[in-house]
Amino acid sequence: MELTIRREKKHMISSKMIHMYCHAHHNTDKQSLCDHCQAISDYSEFRTSKCPYIAKTLYCINCPTPCYKPDMKKEMAVIMKYAGPRFLFKHPIYFIDHLITDFKTRGRKK
Numbered sequence: 001m002e003l004t005i006r007r008e009k010k011h012m013i014s015s016k017m018i019h020m021y022c023h024a025h026h027n028t029d030k031q032s033l034c035d036h037c038q039a040i041s042d043y044s045e046f047r048t049s050k051c052p053y054i055a056k057t058l059y060c061i062n063c064p065t066p067c068y069k070p071d072m073k074k075e076m077a078v079i080m081k082y083a084g085p086r087f088l089f090k091h092p093i094y095f096i097d098h099l100i101t102d103f104k105t106r107g108r109k110k
């Protein structure tokens, strides 16, 4: 998969999850984000654009050197904890993709 497409896909997934979280916790409608979540989404997009591991994994959980600054990492962890399982339930294709990527990444480390 081409790197630009991977970056877009990665950002699209995090963005969807941030929207789910914001909608449920900050009473925004499904298409919009509150200022706080917008800032998190922008930060995530920025980090994704700089990610040197994008060719290997779409998922930060597999990353050998997590690049989020500590407060953003905490915010993201809360969002992922809420939205992750719901997102994967709604979009199982990403869950399967996640498993495959995870499996491949692990296979390569050995």
Ligand SMILES: [Zn+2]
Binding pocket: 021, 022, 023, 025, 026, 028, 033, 034, 035, 036, 037, 038
């Ligand atoms: Zn919000």
